[in-house]
Amino acid sequence: MTTSIIGFPRIGENRELKFNTEKYWRNEITEDDLQTAAKDLRAKHWQLLKYAGIDEIPSNDFSFFDTTLDTAYLFNIVPDAVKQLNLSQLDRYFALARGYQGDKGDIKALPMKKWFNTNYHYLVPQFYEDTDIKLSDTKIFDEYQEAKDAGIQTRPVIVGPFTLLSLSEFHDSKPEAFVDKLVAAYQGVFEKLAAQGAEWIQLDEPELVKDVIGESYDLFKKVYQDLLKNKAGLKVLIQTYFGDVRDVYEDLIDLPVEGIGLDFHEGRKTLELVKSGFPDDKILYAGVVNGKNIWRNHYEDTINLLKSLPVKNLVISTSCSLLHVPFTIENEEFPEEIKQHFAFAKEKLSELVELQAILDGKDKDAEARNKKLFEKPRVTENPKVHERVAALNDDSFVRHPSLEQRAEIQKKEFNLPLLPTTTIGSFPQTKEVKRTRAQFRKHEISQEEYDKFIAGHIDEWLKWQEDIGLDVLVHGEFERNDMVEYFGQNLEGYLFSKNGWVQSYGTRGVKPPIIWGDVARDKPITVKWSKYAQSKTDKLVKGMLTGPVTILNWSFPREDISQRESTIQIALAIQDEVLDLEKNGIKIIQIDEAALREKLPLRKTDWYSEYLDWAVPAFRLVHSKVKPTTQIHTHMCYSEFTDIIPAIQNMDADVISFEASRSNLEILDALQQEHFKLQVGPGVYDIHSPRIPSVDEIKNTIHKIIEKVPEGKVWINPDCGLKTRGVKEAKASVENLTQAAKEVRAEVKEEL
Structure with missing residues (x-):
C-alpha cells in the first residue's frame, strides 16, 4: 500500500508565486528573479511532500498561470501573432494568458473558461489549420530534472491528449486532423523523460468523466490506440477526476497502461465499476481523500471502501489535485474545537499517510482520534431557518x-x-x-x-x-x-x-x-x-x-x-x-x-x-x-x-x-x-x-x-x-x- 497525490497548490503557503509574478509584471524584478523564486517554491513543495511521507510525488503540476496553457505552449499550439512578438519565451507565454498591448504588437488574451466543475479557470488552446505541433518548450523536462537533482524521483504530470483536444477550439479544422502530430509530440515527451531517468508519466484525462459517446468516443479510441504503441519504456498513469468513467471503463482497463486513477468521491459509479472487475496487472490509484473540500476524511468509511475493492495493486490518493483547497490549516486562528474538523492541502497529506498506516495495522491511535471526531454532530441548527424553508410552496418561486x-x-x-x-x-x-x-x-x-x-x-x-x-x-x-x-x-x-x-x-x-x-x-x-x-x-x-x-x-x-x-x-x-x-x-x-x-x-x-x-x-x-x-x-x-x-x-x-x-x-x-x-x-x-x-x-x-x-x-x-x-486602464476602457x-x-x- 502506497500513497500519492494528483497535484499540489502552486501559489505557495503565503501566495509567494502571486506576489513575485505580479512584481515581474510591474517590472519590479527581473525574469531571472522570478524564475529563481519559482524554483525555490517548487523545491520547498517537493521536500514538504517527501517529509510528509507521500510515496509518489508529482512534478510539472506547477504553473506560472495555467497547466492547460503550459501544455499548449509545450506543443507549439500558439497563434502566429504571438510567436512573432519580439519578446522572451516567458513574456510570449504571458501574452497568451493576459494579452499584450505595446510597441511590439497588440494581442488579445486566449479565451478563459471554468475547469470542469470548479472555480479554477483554464486558458483555451486555439488550433488553426496551419498549427504546427511539435516540442517547443522544456518546462516539463526542466522541472523533472530539478527534483531529480534534489534527490526526489517524481512522476511528471501533463494534461492528456484527449482532454487537450476536447477542451480546445478549432478554427477551419477538426480535432482528428491533429491526432497524428499530437501523438508524435507526446511520444517525444515520453522519450525525453525516459532518457532523463523518469519511470512514470501522469496523463490527466478528466474529460473521460463526461459523456464520452459518438465522435468523442472515437477520438479517445484513436488517440490512445496510437499513443501507447510507443511509451519509450515509461509507465503510464491515466488519471481521471471529478466523476466516474462509466462510458469508457472497459476500454480504459484494457489499455496497455500501468496505472489508472479513479475518483471515489465524485464518481458515483466508480465503486460499482471497480467491483465489476479490475486487472491484476494494473495499479488502481484510488481517489478517496476529497481534493475539493476542507472537511476531515471519515477514516472508517474510507477504510471500509478500500477493503471492499477487489484490487491487487492499490495506491491511496486524492480525488483530484489539491490545487482546489488552501495550503494549510496551521496558519488559521480557529478555536481547536473547530479547527480539528478541517484538512487543507498539507493536512490531507497526513490523512493519506494515516490511512495507509491504519490499513497496514500500524496506527490505531489515528483511527481512534478520527472516530471520536465523528461521534457527535458538529452543527447547531437554527429552528427559524428550518421553519422558513418548510413554509415555502410553489408560488414562493414565481414572480408576477x-x-x-x-x-x-x-x-x-x-x-x-x-x-x-x-x-x-x-x-x-x-x-x-x-x-x-x-x-x-x-x-x-x-x-x-x-x-x-x-x-x-x-x-x-x-x-x-x-x-x-x-x-x-x-x-x-x-x-x-x-x-x-x-x-x-x-x-x-x-x-x-x-x-x-x-x-x-x-x-x-x-x-x-x-x-x-x-x-x-x-x-x-x-x-x-x-x-x-x-x-x-x-x-x-x-x-x-x-x-x-x-x-x-x-x-x-x-x-x-x-x-x-x-x-x-x-x-x-x-x-x-x-x-x-x-x-x-x-x-x-x-x-x-x-x-x-x-x-x-x-x-x-x-x-x-x-x-x-x-x-x-x-x-x-x-x-x-x-x-x-x-x-x-x-x-x-x-x-x-x-x-x-x-x-x-x-x-x-x-x-x-x-x-x-x-x-x-x-x-x-x-x-x-x-x-x-x-x-x-x-x-x-x-x-x-x-x-x-x-x-x-x-x-x-x-x-x-x-x-x-x-x-x-x-x-x-x-x-x-x-x-x-488599475484605475488608468479601467477608466480609459469604460470611457471608450x-x-x-x-x-x-x-x-x-x-x-x-
Whole structure:
C-alpha cells in the first residue's frame, strides 16, 4: 500500500508565486528573479511532500498561470501573432494568458473558461489549420530534472491528449486532423523523460468523466490506440477526476497502461465499476481523500471502501489535485474545537499517510482520534431557518407579473436610451482601498474615519460615471473584499479563514468562506452604501448582490446536508436583502450568479435532475417578491452557457449580462436560436486583460451584437467587474465603451 497525490497548490503557503509574478509584471524584478523564486517554491513543495511521507510525488503540476496553457505552449499550439512578438519565451507565454498591448504588437488574451466543475479557470488552446505541433518548450523536462537533482524521483504530470483536444477550439479544422502530430509530440515527451531517468508519466484525462459517446468516443479510441504503441519504456498513469468513467471503463482497463486513477468521491459509479472487475496487472490509484473540500476524511468509511475493492495493486490518493483547497490549516486562528474538523492541502497529506498506516495495522491511535471526531454532530441548527424553508410552496418561486409585462412597466419607469450603458459593479481595488479596509478591520481607524473614506471614493467614482455619460451607475463596492466572502461575513452560519487562499486563475486567488451551520441574515448588508450612492445622483444606481448559487458554489459547503437545502437557506437570506434595497429606493438590483454553471453535473443527463431543477428556482426565490417596477439584473462569466440558455431564461431576471468577448460572442447564436426573451448585456471587452480596447474595436463588437439581438434588448457593459484592474486602464476602457455606445446609438437612430 502506497500513497500519492494528483497535484499540489502552486501559489505557495503565503501566495509567494502571486506576489513575485505580479512584481515581474510591474517590472519590479527581473525574469531571472522570478524564475529563481519559482524554483525555490517548487523545491520547498517537493521536500514538504517527501517529509510528509507521500510515496509518489508529482512534478510539472506547477504553473506560472495555467497547466492547460503550459501544455499548449509545450506543443507549439500558439497563434502566429504571438510567436512573432519580439519578446522572451516567458513574456510570449504571458501574452497568451493576459494579452499584450505595446510597441511590439497588440494581442488579445486566449479565451478563459471554468475547469470542469470548479472555480479554477483554464486558458483555451486555439488550433488553426496551419498549427504546427511539435516540442517547443522544456518546462516539463526542466522541472523533472530539478527534483531529480534534489534527490526526489517524481512522476511528471501533463494534461492528456484527449482532454487537450476536447477542451480546445478549432478554427477551419477538426480535432482528428491533429491526432497524428499530437501523438508524435507526446511520444517525444515520453522519450525525453525516459532518457532523463523518469519511470512514470501522469496523463490527466478528466474529460473521460463526461459523456464520452459518438465522435468523442472515437477520438479517445484513436488517440490512445496510437499513443501507447510507443511509451519509450515509461509507465503510464491515466488519471481521471471529478466523476466516474462509466462510458469508457472497459476500454480504459484494457489499455496497455500501468496505472489508472479513479475518483471515489465524485464518481458515483466508480465503486460499482471497480467491483465489476479490475486487472491484476494494473495499479488502481484510488481517489478517496476529497481534493475539493476542507472537511476531515471519515477514516472508517474510507477504510471500509478500500477493503471492499477487489484490487491487487492499490495506491491511496486524492480525488483530484489539491490545487482546489488552501495550503494549510496551521496558519488559521480557529478555536481547536473547530479547527480539528478541517484538512487543507498539507493536512490531507497526513490523512493519506494515516490511512495507509491504519490499513497496514500500524496506527490505531489515528483511527481512534478520527472516530471520536465523528461521534457527535458538529452543527447547531437554527429552528427559524428550518421553519422558513418548510413554509415555502410553489408560488414562493414565481414572480408576477410576466417578464413581458414587467418590461413595458420598467421601460416607462426608467426611460433609458437605446443601448443603455453600465458596468458590472466593482471598480479598482487600489492599494489605498485595501489598506484602509485592513486598518478598519484591525481597529486602527474609527468607523467614522472609515465611512468618510468609503463615501469619498463613492462620490469620486459617481462623478466620473456621470461625467463620461454612463446611463446606470454603480457605487463601486469599495467596502467589499470579495463578492462571496463579504456576504458570508454578514450572514449567520459562516466561518472565515485568515489565509485560506485558493487559485482561481493566474495570480488571482479567492478565499472561500466555510459554511459551518444554518445560514440566515439578521441585519441589512448592502443597503447603507447603495442608499448613500443613490442619494448622491439623479441617475439610477444598481444595488449589487451575489446570488445564492454562487455563494454556495464559491464557499466550502457543508457535507451533512444537501447542496439544495443549503442554497435555499442562502436564497431566503438574500431575498431579505433584495426587499430591503427595494424599500430604500433602489430600483435596479443586480444579483450575480457568476458560478451558476460551476456545479453543473459533467454529464448532460444529470443537468436538470441533479442540479438545475433546484439551482434555478433558488435564484427565482431571491427576487420573487419584488415589485414589477424593480428591475432585476444578473451576471454570469467565464463558463460555457450556450447549452443551458433555456435554464437561464427560466431564472426570470429582467436583464442578464454575460462574459462574451473572450469567447468571440459565440453565445449570441444560442440566444438567437432559443428566441431569448430577456434583455442582455454581452460583455464588449475583456476585463481580465490590462489591454485597453479602442472605441472602434468596441463599436465593431456592438454592431456584431445587434446583428443577432434586437438593439432594444441590448445593454452595453464590460465582461465583468473592474476590481482587479488599475484605475488608468479601467477608466480609459469604460470611457471608450461609453463613447462607442453613443456613436452606435446615433447610427442606429439614423437608420431608424
